[in-house]
Amino acid sequence: MKKRLIYGWLLAGVTFASSCTKNFDEVNTDPYKATSENFNPNxxxxxxxxxxxxxxxxxxxxxxxxxxxxxxxxxxxxxxxxxxxxxxxxxxxxxxxxxxxxxxxxxxxxxxxxxxxxxxxxxxxxxxxxxxxxxxxxxxxxxxxxxxxxxxxxxxxxxxxxxxxxxxxxxxxxxxxxxxxxxxxxxxxxxxxxxxxxxxxxxxxxxxxxxxxxxxxxxxxxxxxxxxxxxxxxxxxxxxxxxxxxxxxxDNANGNSNSNSDALLVADDFREVRWGKTLIDIMKTSNDPRISAVAEVSAGTGKAANEDRATPGVNTASLQIGMPNGYDLNGGATDISKAPNYPGTSPANPAVPNDAPAPVGKYSRPRLTVYDDRxxxxxxxxxxxxxxxxxxxxxxxxxxxxxxxxxxxxxxxxxxxxxxxxxxxxxxxxxxxxxxxxxxxxxxxxxxxxxxxxxxxxxxxxxxxxxxxxxxxxxxxxxxxxxxxxxxxxxxxxxxxxxxxxxxxxxxxxxxxxxxxxxxxxxxxxxxxxxxxxxx
Structure with missing residues (x-):
């Protein structure tokens, strides 16, 4: 019985193969394959x-x-x-x-x-x-x-x-x-x-x-x-x-998150990327109403607040300060604390365990709800x-x-x-x-x-x-x-x-x-x- 079944399947396979030789290309063409005729160029x-x-x-x-x-x-x-x-x-x-x-x-x-x-x-x-x-x-x-x-x-x-x-x-x-x-x-x-x-x-x-x-x-x-x-x-x-x-x-929900926000929400970027002094000074000179629309400083003081990527900051125009280019946090002659008109370090929050000062915490960052939207x-x-x-x-x-x-x-x-x-x-x-x-x-x-x-x-x-x-x-x-x-x-x-x-x-x-x-x-x-x- 088992032999007859196996032979039956083999015979069917041979019969099927021989019957397909006349339309081999049609049978072996994937009907779902994209071609120049069925693909929508839009x-x-x-x-x-x-x-x-x-x-x-x-x-x-x-x-x-x-x-x-x-x-x-x-x-x-x-x-x-x-x-x-x-x-x-x-x-x-x-x-x-x-x-x-x-x-x-x-x-x-x-x-x-x-x-x-x-x-x-x-x-x-x-x-x-x-x-x-x-x-x-x-x-x-x-x-x-x-x-x-x-x-x-x-x-x-x-x-x-x-x-x-x-x-x-x-x-x-x-x-x-x-x-x-x-x-x-x-x-x-x-x-x-x-x-x-x-x-x-x-x-x-x-x-x-x-x-x-x-x-x-x-x-x-x-x-x-x-x-x-x-x-x-x-x-x-x-x-x-x-x-x-x-x-x-x-469209973050469907795998197309915004690449600018993806970059800025990296912890180091969020903590230290700031609006430049050149741009903010230009806007302040004309009392530009966009300042409050685009800039903010962290809502709290200290390192933890400066790294908080969920809480919107304070966008009051008079508080916004642009950071000059060319400075670092290395403690030498180019340390940000040596910059002209340095606004000072944002002090550690004593209510936050192990908090530390934020050297650039008083400089303005791109506004969270505007630029960090995925x-x-x-x-x-x-x-x-x-x-x-x-x-x-x-x-x-x-x-x-x-x-x-x-x-x-x-x-x-x-x-x-x-x-x-x-x-x-x-x-x-x-x-x-x-x-x-x-x-x-x-x-x-x-x-x-x-x-x-x-x-x-x-x-x-x-x-x-x-x-x-x-x-x-x-x-x-x-x-x-x-x-x-x-x-x-x-x-x-x-x-x-x-x-x-x-x-x-x-x-x-x-x-x-x-x-x-x-x-x-x-x-x-x-x-x-x-x-x-x-x-x-």
Whole structure:
């Protein structure tokens, strides 16, 4: 009986195998496998947006402190605060590069999947706009980088050439012009869009606002091109309100926690990362109502209170003090206690067993409920930023409207944008306080003063929205605010604030010939070499 059963199964197997030879491929094809025919390319848009929006240590460790928006006595932050490499600092060179190109790869694949499919024409155009947004951050930080041959590894090109930054900017402006014009309100909308939920009118305004930003980056090196594209963007229609802000709401509950909060909630970071003296002093000079929205000191005294990552601090504006860059807790000449106007140590709380003093406890930290929200917003580009750029273009005599009006619009928008940093608004300033602040701070239309006002406000808005890559880029372009370099032993650059990030240290091995060509064209691969649009 057992033999007959076994033989029966074997016979059935032979019969089955012989009967399948005519449709073998069909039977052995996984019906659930993703292919170019059954995969929805919209899904790649949201993946690219969230990946690119996450920054965390990518910009906190270097850029935020190079521009003195943040400061820290913690040794690890010496990388940016003091221009001294610490704790695998060179490994962080590649963070912005890898994240940016990773997001670009997703967009490239999305665009490949929609080729020849007219129902995805808007998605394709949005992909081009994203491509420009992503590459601009990379090239602004490093200079010459792969663009024209980027994303070709599937076809065998694993060593792309580094395009000159001048050529990248030409391509970006041209591609934005074509892609934004191609967007059609009457065609299918992207169905997986984290910026605008597929609203094509907002994508159009984003495209032209990115054109404006790219154009204004050229004011030092190609004013004629900057003027042409800034005027084109304004005429076509840039952002019109904070509803147009390009941002991504993260989602801790589903595994997409905010990378900035993830970094700041590390015990050492939370205890010692503070708002910089430069930023807080600027805001205090104008009695900026954002101070209470963005800054706080710990609610109690001593080390335990300063490490409490659950209890909101005190955000009274008069109590906020920015910490100067370039100090440590080592007890020597650069100890924070030696800093001018040091507010003193926050004393130990006698009611807390084994508590200790907190040397930086009286300095202001980023407000807990705003910036340590694991489901907070990553802000990428705001209406206020675009209004400031239009104001500067108008000051330069270009046909972009009234500089004073754009500036006033920007001040109000920059404050209101802070309320978007969280799903439940935390950084809220009343309409009356906003109106009063705007009326007290009109634009001084004298050319030099106006440029300083506009770009100092750009510094404040990009710092308070934690968009430090943009803070660093616009500071290099505009020169405002005027910053004093930090002096500290063992620096990788002395007498100057860094002007660029060196390339990832793996490139000489992985793409040596093209890396060497880029260095020959641009200059030494160090922190002092200026990118093309930053030439003096």
């Amino acid at each position: 899904f790649l848009m949201s993946q690219a947006q969230i990946q690119f929006s996450q920054t965390g240590y990518d910009q906190l460790l270097f850029q935020s402190m190079w521009v003195q928006s943040l400061a820290s006595t913690f040794d690890y932050y010496a990388n940016g605060d003091k221009y001294v490499l610490r704790g695998s600092g060179t490994g962080y060179y590649s963070r912005t590069w890898n994240r940016g190109y990773g997001a670009l790869t997703l967009v490239d694949e999305m665009k490949n999947l929609v080729q020849g499919k007219t129902q995805y024409s808007n998605l394709d155009a949005c992909g081009t706009i994203l491509r420009v947004m992503f590459i601009q951050r990379i090239t602004d930080l490093h200079g010459d980088v792969p663009y024209s041959q980027e994303g070709q590894a599937k076809s065998g090109n694993v060593a792309p050439v580094f395009d000159k930054q001048q050529d990248i900017y030409k391509a970006m402006l041209s591609q934005l012009d074509a892609a934004t014009a191609a967007l059609d309100l009457n065609k299918d909308k992207p169905s997986s869009d984290l910026f605008y939920g597929g609203d094509i009118s907002k994508w159009k305004r984003l495209g032209y606002s990115l054109m404006l930003k790219a154009a204004m980056r050229l004011t030092k090196v190609d004013a004629a091109t900057a003027k042409t594209y800034a005027e084109k963007a304004y005429a076509a229609g840039t952002m019109t309100s904070v509803a147009d802000n390009a941002k991504v709401l993260t 489901s907070g917003v990553n802000m990428l580009y705001t209406y206020g930023e675009s209004e400031l750029l239009l104001a500067e273009a108008a000051v330069r005599g270009w046909n972009t409207g009234s500089a004073a009006t754009h500036y006033a619009n920007a001040l109000a928008a920059d404050i209101r944008s802070l309320a978007q940093m969280n799903a439940t608004p935390q950084a809220v300033v009343s309409d009356n306080d906003i109106a009063s602040y705007v009326s007290r701070n009109p634009l001084n239309t004298a050319n030099t003063t106006a440029l300083q006002q506009i770009n100092t406000e750009y510094y404040v808005v990009t710092s308070t929205t934690f968009n430090f890559n943009e803070t660093f880029a616009n500071w290099r372009r505009s020169g405002y605010p005027v910053l004093t370099p930090v002096t500290y032993p063992g620096q990788y650059i002395t007498g100057s604030i860094p002007r660029r990030m060196p390339y990832p240290i793996t490139l000489p091995q992985t793409n040596g010939a093209n890396y060497q060509a880029a260095v020959a064209n641009q200059g030494p691969d160090n922190f002092a070499t200026r990118v093309w649009w930053d030439k003096q």
